[in-house]
Amino acid sequence: MDASLVKNINYEDTAIFFEGHFSSLKLVESNPQESGRPHSTSDFTSNNYLWDAVMDERIRSGHRLHLRGFYVMEWLPRSPGLFFTEQGRRARRQAEKFIIDKRSRRLTGISDHYTVYDPYGKSSMLRGGIGCVRLKDINLNGSKYWMFTATSNAVAHEGLPIAVPHEAYSCIIDQIAQEGAAFCEISGVIDFAPERLLSLYNQAHIPQVVLYVDNIRSIGHARLERPEVTAGIMFESEYEGRASQYASFVTFDPSRRGDLRDATEWIESEYVSSLYRGRIILDFDEQVKRFESAKFSLQETLSGDIDDNELRNFLSQFRRLGSVEAFIADYRKLLLTKNGATIIIAEKVINIGDGNTISAPVVIADTIQDSFKAISESQTPTDLRQLLESLVAETAKLPPDDKGKKVVGDVNMAVKELTREEPDNDIATRYLTKAKAVATTMGEVAAPILSTAEKVIGLLT
Secondary structure (H helix, E strand, C coil), X not given: CEEEEECCCCHHHHHHHHXXXXXXXXXXECCCCCCCCCCCCEEECCHHHHHHHHHCCCCCCCCEEEEEEEXXXXXXXXXXXXXXXXXXXXXXXXXXXXXXCHHHHHHHCCCCCCCCECHHHHHHHHHCCCCEEECCCEEECCEEEEEEEXXXXXXXXXXEEEEEEHXXXXXXXXXXXXXXCEEEEEEEEEEECCHHHHHHCCCCCCCCEEEEEEEEEEEECHHHCCCEEEEEEEEEECCCCCCEEEEEEEEECCCCXXXXXXXXXXXXXXXXXXHCCCEEEECCECCCCCCCCCCECHHHHHHCCCCHHHHHHHHCCCHHHCCHHHHHHHHCCCCCCCCCCCHHHHEEEEEXXXXXEEEEEHHHHHHHHHHHHHHHCCCCCHHHHHHHHHHHHHHCCCCCCHHHHHHHHHHHHHHHHHCCCCCCHHXXXXXXXXXXXXXXXXXXXXXXXXXXXXXXHHHHC
């Protein structure tokens, strides 16, 4: 088993992490489209060729597939297809720059046999398509289906989601329980994913399709490959000085008896509790409650059965969320989901010079990057330069709502003015005053901006 920390989750990350689960997850789904004649059958023997065809849209709704020698697993990719995109490959390459050193390994008690990443590295791995979920059965027009994964190499997050009728499920579930996967030939029709799964398809340019199985048979034992599942959690911790949310994932072999239990016990007691003094708040399994400390189970989050007051009390711990009441009002239809799946899609790493980086929500990251670029290319006096860099860095912590965007924009305009060859201090002061006026209404999260902006104004007057 293997586990690592994923970077701190900001306001927009949390919002997107919640997104889609009140509004889109339903108890009853529609059956796949049955009108019209299916296309000719396409045969596949590998994940790569299969996903290439899906991404290129050579496979459309109604297309019949025959998957030869695929492993059927009961864990779904948290972001189907992302692993095979250029975006996913680039993110995994980026993660190699953020491997934790040996000293940190000793603190975690992790063997040298595992590769462990720091927060930025683990975030990149999630952006690279890592992570899975396990769900209960779903109802498709009165019939019970199970959402599984078909994968040619027994790695769950690389597979294609499949909808398996309960009758077929009954024929393969014993082998899955014993061996972690069932080695099968599978036939079915491609169609759009049930609405309940749409929140998993959170990346652009990835068709939201599932294989609806109508014929499946086991063709041997699943031990040709070692099954691998990577599942994620969220936890809260104050190890950096204030209450914040983090994510981690753990890798286990579902064919090894007790490996999932050992992995979850280790990540809860040794990793989250001992190393980061935290507590798990969301788990990864709808079928079994994995963590006693989890505030929200996957079943609760998928059903939408979370009380406003409970959610309010939880969110109020995180100062960077800004107004908790406004957050709940805006996002009550949104909900916590399990696995860090969507945490990472709104975050962008910003180069701030001298090899240093910070991260910020995508919607404000480009403006913040523009500010740092202007500072780095200017001949601004050292004392002013340092204050401007500090001010811009603080704006990266703001929630990316209308107020946050306004403050970031005004600070950017002030920076641009102050980094001109002949700056107008009065114009810059007006922009900083406007930024302060909005920041004053944002609560504690904007307090550092108020004090730093005041110091900048002091230098200009």
